[in-house]
Amino acid sequence: MPHHEKIALRGVIENVFAHRFTVLSKGQTHLADLGPKGAEAFPLVEGLTVTLEGERRPSEIKVLRISKKGGHPVDIEHKKPHHGPKHHHPDVAADPELILKAVGKAGWTVEGEPERKPKHFEVLAYQGEGDWTELHVDFAGVIYKEKPADAHKWGIEA
Known part of the structure; x- marks a missing residue:
């Protein structure tokens, strides 16, 4: 902090x-x-x-x-931002293998290794013939955010 x-x-x-x-x-x-x-x-x-x-x-x-x-x-009380019901930080170990299994089970194909952040992993993935997507996955394996992958960040062709 x-x-x-x-x-x-x-x-x-x-x-x-x-x-x-x-x-x-x-x-x-x-x-x-x-x-x-x-x-x-x-x-x-x-x-x-x-x-x-x-x-x-x-x-x-x-x-x-x-x-x-x-x-x-x-x-004046300033409350911390609320990230919605899917965005939580469970008290479990950060295990990239668990993340890969959870993302695969949800129907995503992963490229490379999950990128560890303090409270989640970021994963480059796609579904079927779809576009590259950046997934944010908490340590329990819950995908709580999906956004178009930044080509520069991930080193992919746009």
């Missing part, structure tokens, strides 16, 4: 873009993000003086707490 520097600042909201906004603080403009739920909990208004705490990310400040001048702080 990346380490993000904690930051706290006070400034004036200059621009609002849905749940993102810019804050002018000590002559510098900062882009900040409340998230959709955070924007519901703390309405953003141009010209409002705010104090915020958050994590500095490469492109913005992910706001964890915000308050207006003289107001009570509002804590």
